[in-house]
Amino acid sequence: MMTDVMTPEQRHHCMSSIRSRDTRPEVTVRRYLWQHGYRYRLYKKELPGRPDIVLSRLRTVIFINGCFWHGHECHRRFPKTNRDFWLRKIERNRERDRDVAARLRQMGWNVITIWECELAKVRRDETLERLITTLRAFETEPKAPSPYSFPEADTELAAEAELEWGE
Numbered sequence: 092m093m094t095d096v097m098t099p100e101q102r103h104h105c106m107s108s109i110r111s112r113d114t115r116p117e118v119t120v121r122r123y124l125w126q127h128g129y130r131y132r133l134y135k136k137e138l139p140g141r142p143d144i145v146l147s148r149l150r151t152v153i154f155i156n157g158c159f160w161h162g163h164e165c166h167r168r169f170p171k172t173n174r175d176f177w178l179r180k181i182e183r184n185r186e187r188d189r190d191v192a193a194r195l196r197q198m199g200w201n202v203i204t205i206w207e208c209e210l211a212k213v214r215r216d217e218t219l220e221r222l223i224t225t226l227r228a229f230e231t232e233p234k235a236p237s238p239y240s241f242p243e244a245d246t247e248l249a250a251e252a253e254l255e256w257g258e
């Protein structure tokens with residue numbers, strides 16, 4: 092049992108860092124969706140993988156993935172010490188991500204993944220515009236394939252080039 096020595100403010104700060112919710116990339120996407128008239132729920136707990144954003148009407152979930160933890164191919168630098176440990180850990184995360192996406196799709200959800208690097212300043216506008224285009228396609232045709240899809244099979248860290256937003 093932990094001794095309670097933190098002030099409520101400290102504890103709040105601590106909890107927020109542990110849960111890493113309300114991170115800046117997420118807020119960026121949420122704000123943009125809101126400005127474009129999309130209403131959403133956050134981290135719906137009963138859904139696999141606790142998606143970051145849930146658009147129930149469009150039966151669409153959005154994951155905003157950190158490139159390091161989720162093994163995006165843009166992120167080639169690993170800590171020098173315990174490199175194998177990190178590689179294995181990240182590979183497990185990738186497997187879990189694929190499993191979660193497959194389960195959600197089976198439940199009839201559209202799954203969109205946005206990578207952190209796609210929200211870097213130089214790419215942000217393009218990324219967000221493409222997100223809206225995709226959502227509009229879901230409005231008219233709820234089962235339209237998403238350009239954000241996870242690859243179904245490959246497990247090589249380097250083999251994810253096709254994840255890059257198509258064309």
Ligand SMILES: [Zn+2]
Binds near residue numbers: 165166206
């Ligand atoms: Zn990335």
